[in-house]
Amino acid sequence: MRAFLFTYLALAGLLSLYLIQDTPLKQSMKRGSGIYLDFCVSCHLEKGEGVENTYPPLANSDYLINNRKKSIIGVKYGQQGEIVVNGTRYDNTMLPMGLSDEEVADVMNYIMNSWGNKSNQMVTPEEVSNCLKR
Amino acid sequence: MEKSIAHLFFFVVLLNSACGQGPDNEVHTPKSTVFSAELFVDQLQLPWGMAFLPDNSMLITEKAGRIIHVKDGKKTAIKGVPKVYLRGQGGLMDIALHPDYATNGWLYISYASSEGGGKGGNTAIMRARIVNNSLVDQKVLYKAVPNTTRGQHFGSRFAFDREGYLYFSIGERGDREVNPQDITRDGGKIYRLHDDGRIPADNPFVNKAGAKTAIFSYGHRNPQGLLTHPETGQIWDHEHGPRGGDEINIVKKGKNYGWPKITYGINYSGSAITDKTHMPGMEQPIHYWIPSIAPSGMAFVTTEKYPGWKGSLLVGSLVFQYLERLELKDGKVVYREKLMDGIGRVRDVRQGPDGLIYVAVEGKGIYRLNPDSQK
Ligand code: HEC
Numbered sequence: 235m236r237a238f239l240f241t242y243l244a245l246a247g248l249l250s251l252y253l254i255q256d257t258p259l260k261q262s263m264k265r266g267s268g269i270y271l272d273f274c275v276s277c278h279l280e281k282g283e284g285v286e287n288t289y290p291p292l293a294n295s296d297y298l299i300n301n302r303k304k305s306i307i308g309v310k311y312g313q314q315g316e317i318v319v320n321g322t323r324y325d326n327t328m329l330p331m332g333l334s335d336e337e338v339a340d341v342m343n344y345i346m347n348s349w350g351n352k353s354n355q356m357v358t359p360e361e362v363s364n365c366l367k368r
Numbered sequence: 369m370e371k372s373i374a375h376l377f378f379f380v381v382l383l384n385s386a387c388g389q390g391p392d393n394e395v396h397t398p399k400s401t402v403f404s405a406e407l408f409v410d411q412l413q414l415p416w417g418m419a420f421l422p423d424n425s426m427l428i429t430e431k432a433g434r435i436i437h438v439k440d441g442k443k444t445a446i447k448g449v450p451k452v453y454l455r456g457q458g459g460l461m462d463i464a465l466h467p468d469y470a471t472n473g474w475l476y477i478s479y480a481s482s483e484g485g486g487k488g489g490n491t492a493i494m495r496a497r498i499v500n501n502s503l504v505d506q507k508v509l510y511k512a513v514p515n516t517t518r519g520q521h522f523g524s525r526f527a528f529d530r531e532g533y534l535y536f537s538i539g540e541r542g543d544r545e546v547n548p549q550d551i552t553r554d555g556g557k558i559y560r561l562h563d564d565g566r567i568p569a570d571n572p573f574v575n576k577a578g579a580k581t582a583i584f585s586y587g588h589r590n591p592q593g594l595l596t597h598p599e600t601g602q603i604w605d606h607e608h609g610p611r612g613g614d615e616i617n618i619v620k621k622g623k624n625y626g627w628p629k630i631t632y633g634i635n636y637s638g639s640a641i642t643d644k645t646h647m648p649g650m651e652q653p654i655h656y657w658i659p660s661i662a663p664s665g666m667a668f669v670t671t672e673k674y675p676g677w678k679g680s681l682l683v684g685s686l687v688f689q690y691l692e693r694l695e696l697k698d699g700k701v702v703y704r705e706k707l708m709d710g711i712g713r714v715r716d717v718r719q720g721p722d723g724l725i726y727v728a729v730e731g732k733g734i735y736r737l738n739p740d741s742q743k
Contacts, residue, residue: 271636272542273456273519276662277687280637288689314731326712327731329414329431331519332455 259343259356266344273331274341282349288326290319293349306357306365310338335362395692395704401740402674405708408726408736409438415728417462417525420720422470427498428734429477431459437501438734448503453480453489456519461491462536464526466563473497474563478524478536481511488517490554491524491538495565509565510536510582512554518542521555521608525594525666530601533568534561535619537605539590544628548587552578556627558591558605558619560584572622587625587650588617593666593683606663606683609633610641614660615653616681616701626650632658655694655701662686665716671723673739682725684714691717691727711735 256264274292278284282293292298297319298305307313312330316323333341339357346353409415414431421427425439427446432454435446452460458480466474474495481492490512496503521539528534540547540556548556551573559582560571573579593606603619613633617625630644632653646652657663665684669677681694688706691714695703708714708727716728725737 275636276520280635285687288687327414329730330454332453332458 259347262340262343262356263347265337266340266342267348269333269337269341270344273333274345277328282345282351284319287322287324290317290322290324292345293351295319295351298346298351302353302357303365306338306342306362307367309333309342310335310362310365311367335359338362393701393704395706397706397709401707402676403725403737403739405711405727405735406738407733409441409443409734410732412436412728412733414459414730415715415734416460417464417716418718418726418728418734419463419465419475420718421465422721424721426720426726426734427463427475428728429460429463431461433460433479435460435463435477435503437498444501446498446501446503448506449477450479450481450492450494450503450506453482455480455489455517458489458491458519458522461522461524462526464528467528467532476509476526476534476536478522478526480522481508482515483508483511484513484515486513486515488515490515490541491522493536493561495563507565509534509561510559512538512541516541516543521590523588523591525592525605527594527596527603528563529596529603532563534563535559535584535594535603536561537588537591537594537607539588539592539608540627544589548589548627549624549629551576551580551583551586554580556586556588557583558585558588558594558603584621585619585623585625587623587627587629589627589631592664594619595666595668598668598670604666606666608662609656609660611636611638612656612658612660614657614663616655617651617653618699620651623651624649625653632656633660654699661688661692663692665714665718665728667717667719667725669719669725671719673723673741674725674737675741682717684717684727686713686715686730689713708735 277289278292284291313328316325336359339359339362342357415428416431417429419427428436433452435449437444461478464476477494480489482489493510494508496506518541520542523537523539526536537558538555547553567581571581573583574581589607591605591607595604605619606616608614610633613631628641630647630650632645663683664686667682669680683692689712690709691707693705694701711729712732713730715730718726720726727735
């Protein structure tokens with residue numbers, strides 16, 4: 235009985251250690267979710283669903299999946315003009331939000347790995363700083 | 369007979385209550401319009417506020433930190449604009465002229481500023497003059513504290529009342545649990561000052577220990593519409609709700625407008641903020657919007673230029689990208705109408721000294737509504 239209890243506790247401890255241990259991506263996403271709630275949610279909404287014909291969706295957005303660099307540039311410097319997201323045309327303006335490269339990387343990691351989105355490659359502040367306007 | 373009258377009575381009462389304020393109060397699309405919209409000032413990135421000078425020329429603020437003077441179609445950038453903290457919803461925001469501008473030349477701007485200690489920024493109010501296309505005699509009349517890197521809810525509209533007091537709004541800066549209900553803190557308030565920044569001796573909280581004595585009313589979320597009612601002289605605001613629950617309020621001295629203790633809105637996630645829409649000691653809005661239109665800018669129509677519009681309230685909608693006209697009766701909204709549908713994010717609306725309506729649209733510029741009769 236004692237041996238069982240001991241192994242049980244040890245295993246539980248190890249498991250929780252494993253669960254608590256955040257990968258760099260998870261840490262970045264956690265910071266990114268805070269940025270998202272602060273800067274993006276009023277337009278793109280809580281589950282990235284957007285507002286039809288006004289604010290494009292981020293959830294399952296083909297634009298976001300296929301235009302990694304353009305999306306980073308858009309979030310960093312603002313985005314204006316016609317784009318097509320999931321077959322719907324948007325011709326609107328997203329202004330620059332004054333985020334640092336770290337913050338852009340964090341929020342990109344959050345939106346690229348939430349609501350069914352998945353990205354294999356983490357966005358780093360270095361990548362963001364190398365994304366120049368135009 | 370008596371019975372049928374009773375039925376009729378019942379029916380009318382029912383009809384009336386159906387037309388009253390409810391979440392289903394809808395916005396109508398007019399069958400015919402009384403104006404055509406002309407892009408009057410083009411190529412503006414994000415026009416935030418407008419003011420009309422005595423010579424009918426115009427001052428426009430752009431969020432990125434520019435003040436532009438437009439005269440006879442020619443744009444001139446005003447030099448010496450203070451450095452703005454450009455982040456999230458913050459930047460250079462509203463502009464207003466002193467009621468005696470023609471004699472004293474004072475104008476007022478609101479902007480996000482990182483002045484003072486701490487990382488981030490908060491809303492600041494400045495008085496200045498324009499001489500030779502430069503902003504001079506600059507004096508910061510108010511700067512909200514503390515600075516924060518939060519990107520939301522700077523508020524920052526202006527209004528002068530009939531006695532010449534200056535009112536302005538500061539939103540709760542994304543800290544709803546801390547700021548709006550606490551009169552010792554900035555944010556989530558409407559403020560009142562003398563035109564030179566002094567605190568009026570009869571402001572409601574001048575004798576409350578620790579209070580921010582510039583506060584006129586509190587419990588607001590993010591007011592981006594403020595004006596003096598042309599007939600009653602009362603101050604009206606409208607403010608962004610969370611998801612649903614944008615409000616129009618009559619702003620009274622020392623009153624609490626309830627955010628976030630009471631609201632008609634819910635969190636962006638759909639979860640509840642509170643189950644209360646009423647509480648003793650807290651004011652009710654005269655109108656609330658569900659769903660949110662994200663209101664910005666507000667003007668009363670006082671001219672006869674547009675048939676049927678006199679006395680209407682005009683409000684910009686950021687999210688639905690139209691200009692809303694609201695008809696009021698006995699202090700309630702009785703009719704809502706959608707104008708310029710799909711024009712873009714409507715940031716500001718004013719009636720010019722020429723009696724025409726001017727509408728600032730993000731990413732586009734300033735539209736002037738030319739009445740059809742003048743075509
Ligand atoms: C004021 C409203 C607003 C805010 C706030 C906002 N966006 Fe946008 N966003 C837009 C609009 C409008 C577009 C489309 C612009 C166009 O038509 O070119 C857009 C486009 C995008 C796109 C590319 C299109 C897509 O659907 O994939 C991404 C990615 C994006 N936004 C991410 C963000 C992130 C991340 C934030 C917060 C840091 C944010 N946005 C904040 C309005 C907004």
